[in-house]
């Protein structure tokens with residue numbers, strides 16, 4: 001046989017061989033080779049993805065570990081959890097801080113006894129142990145779905161506390177006996193997951209006595225859950241608008257304490273964090289209450305972190321009808337001023353016991369803000385007070401609260417006070433009477449021997465509620 005005919009024979013034999021059937025399921029050789037090649041590529045890709053994800057995960061972990069240091073301790077009421085250190089003994093630690101600036105002489109911050117809720121039993125770990133523990137996320141803990149299923153008895157109906165726009169909230173008891181609220185976010189991958197991440201990152205490290213603490217989260221498959229401290233006395237909406245009988249347990253003083261606590265929580269979000277956090281859904285159902293009527297602002301699912309810019313344009317307006325500021329509703333321009341507006345509406349609701357929008361009322365009273373402004377303008381401030389409040393508020397206190405409402409809902413966002421100022425305005429005994437005192441002193445100096453309290457009392461007696469002129473207290 002010639003060389004050329006040999007080559008011809010071998011050329012012919014390769015396709016022939018490739019085309020021949022193998023013993024594996026009788027598949028042709030080229031098909032089997034193709035499958036093997038595909039498998040090899042798939043294995044390579046899986047290894048590649050695993051390595052890069054692992055790298056990212058480690059980087060993220062490092063960020064979480066160090067970022068808690070970004071939060072400035074601006075308020076003495078705040079406990080920032082710098083890092084979850086398993087060496088820390090969480091045995092009843094009480095921090096007592098006397099705070100002369102605030103009217104409360106002592107603020108007690110208590111880290112609940114034993115280990116932090118939900119923390120797994122690990123003995124004698126060190127900081128380096130913490131950094132490699134995938135459950136530890138710097139401020140709280142990742143929970144497994146199974147743990148939360150057990151805590152809520154399989155998300156049983158009888159453990160449902162309520163349902164909001166973002167999912168169902170369950171009461172749960174963790175293995176260590178601590179009671180938590182588990183918010184099972186709607187299984188809507190796009191938005192819910194985004195909100196979830198925002199909420200987790202923005203709120204996880206924040207601790208303030210007037211903010212509901214986020215103590216962990218769960219992300220398994222499509223499931224997204226947030227685990228909060230449980231606040232055991234319902235929400236403000238229920239107490240203001242629920243059936244409480246002919247006399248509301250919320251006296252004027254309790255209502256003002258709720259308003260002040262809420263303002264403190266919001267002021268921390270706005271002024272105590274960098275970057276600041278705008279809540280975006282301040283409303284009565286998001287103010288949870290404990291048995292002593294201490295308010296805790298909840299539901300940061302709508303919160304977005306703001307950068308250094310003064311305001312921020314968002315693509316979709318979120319919030320609740322009746323509470324949303326006009327500029328946010330019309331332009332989507334978001335700033336802490338929008339929260340201030342909503343707080344103003346909330347304060348009106350607290351004073352009057354009326355919902356922001358109530359279609360069951362006569363036409364002129366359906367919109368709380370319009371009705372409220374009209375009543376103040378016609379010097380009928382006393383009539384604004386919730387008829388379920390048995391003991392009428394002192395005129396000075398009422399005047400102060402009405403004035404704060406009006407300032408918060410100023411159409412000019414720049415004229416609205418900051419939340420921190422609102423705290424001072426609501427707390428200060430001499431607001432808004434300082435200017436009155438000054439002008440009274442100028443006109444008619446206080447007789448010698450009269451002390452400041454007499455002076456204030458004197459002013460108070462003359463200061464009715466009907467004569468609010470908010471331009472005087474800008």
Ligand SMILES: Nc1ncnc2c1ncn2[C@@H]1O[C@H](COP(=O)(O)OP(=O)(O)OP(=O)(O)O)[C@@H](O)[C@H]1O
Nearest residue numbers: 162163164165166169181228229230231235285299
């Ligand atoms: N940490 C918590 N402790 C106790 N109850 C809670 C807690 N968080 C939420 N709840 C209750 O669960 C219910 C649902 O709350 P959620 O925040 O999901 O919705 P919402 O505030 O009613 O409505 P939206 O989603 O429109 O803000 C409410 O009754 C609320 O009081």
